[in-house]
Amino acid sequence: MVGDALRLSVPLEHWQVIRRIPQARERGIPDATVARLPLYLRALNGLAERGTATVSSEDLAVAAGVNSAKLRKDLSHLGSYGTRGVGYDVQYLIYQISRELGLTQDWAVAIVGVGNLGRALANYGGFVSRGFRVAGLFDADPAVVGERIAGLVVEHADVLESVIKKRGVSIVVIATPATAAQEVCDRVIAAGVTSILNFAPVVLTVPDGVDVRKVDLSIELQILAFHEQRKASGGPMMGDEWPDGVVVVSERGAPLGEASQ
């Protein structure tokens, strides 16, 4: 089904040449590129749904919200797909990017911490949709254990290690309060996990070889606030002075109660 476009549009010889030159693909793909591949993939899926067969770098770039030169360079790191004068075969490119990202296989994901966020994640369709399968939900609170969410029964955090091994979980999502995050992190790593997606507002300490990605809601808001402030104070200087002479700490509300969560 897929897999035809190529044979037609790119003679094998071509790549053999490519192959010989050590070049990009051989050694790692730039991180910045990897971070954008999922974006392209999403745009391509949108096009595919609308029945588009081929797409130019220009059009795809618009759909993905990036610059076309960047898109081409990104794709060139995967190999020389695409046909000059025509563009890229949508289905073929979807396959190639999926394979590169490792989405042609199924990843078992466990979610630890079934609070508001954990529930939202468990029910989030985007996970299941492409290559990811929620294989376990865990919480330390007995009141939550046993509850059925998104078709799964919440298990007690005590059995984390054994379940991870038994079900071949390779990616763990941490959605616990900040205080529990490091402990959970240590335990899943001990159980063999090397990829962690962390939603808790703490810096996790992990050994080499373990990948941690962090999603921090309040940090994003703070960055927005910075820009918003800049825009608002378009005028000359804003409160660039010390409040009244010399007040120091946050006078506002409280001593900044780090809302654990």
Place this chain on the structure above:
Amino acid sequence: MVGDALRLSVPLEHWQVIRRIPQARERGIPDATVARLPLYLRALNGLAERGTATVSSEDLAVAAGVNSAKLRKDLSHLGSYGTRGVGYDVQYLIYQISRELGLTQDWAVAIVGVGNLGRALANYGGFVSRGFRVAGLFDADPAVVGERIAGLVVEHADVLESVIKKRGVSIVVIATPATAAQEVCDRVIAAGVTSILNFAPVVLTVPDGVDVRKVDLSIELQILAFHEQRKASGGPMMGDEWPDGVVVVSERGAPLGEASQ
């Protein structure tokens, strides 16, 4: 109310000098730095809670999970706070970073889309804790409108514009399904909002002057999958072939190793 620490360790003269030199602070702070400031802020709050009065760049860097040279350079963009031979006054630095990020004022935030994610966000303590106040919850589903969440009554999306203006909302969080996101986006921008945090898996199109930050759960997972695959395929080649036998790319059996990271 609080506010002594500084007076002791940093004589006023000091910054007046700083103030005069146009230097870095005048023109924008690098984006990369802005993105890390919230991290430093969190680390500092942790230290403050433990009663630490001053901290060296080295220690703070460890707490924030960055390199100390980077930390010093980042802080130098704000001004010359810190005392050589001693370090930084924790309370003072908290105040300076908060001010720079615009957290000394209160930002009214509206959340549009009260599904699983919207609920999680509304209940997320991290928002309220520092400078952000949820001033409105909106949804288009009549079944949800009227419900009380985190002390707020969900309002119908129809009144979005008027409420935004009335309550002075300046930051909007979009947690709607992908299909509704662009419309919501257009409407809040028309109502004067220029800062948007988007959780919907779409690329929003906005006019110049509007800031959009995006948090995409499935993209993060896909990036993890990429690295996980790299690690797993430490062995020879994995499914590097085209489904039915046309060999496609790298036949090589080795390189790749490179724990890329």
Place this chain on the structure above:
DNA sequence: CTGACTTTGTGCATCGCTTCACAAAGGCAC
């Protein structure tokens, strides 16, 4: 006051990513 010690702030070399601009490659009409 002097000298040893600590830690900041920054000049500089480097690195990686972005953007430009264009030659090379392919399609298509005739």
Place this chain on the structure above:
DNA sequence: GTGCCTTTGTGAAGCGATGCACAAAGTCAG
């Protein structure tokens, strides 16, 4: 085939971030 048109893939320049290494600036003991 030949020539024109479209679009890719990439060399090279530009730009911003990173990390090193050290002078400058401060503390502190005596």
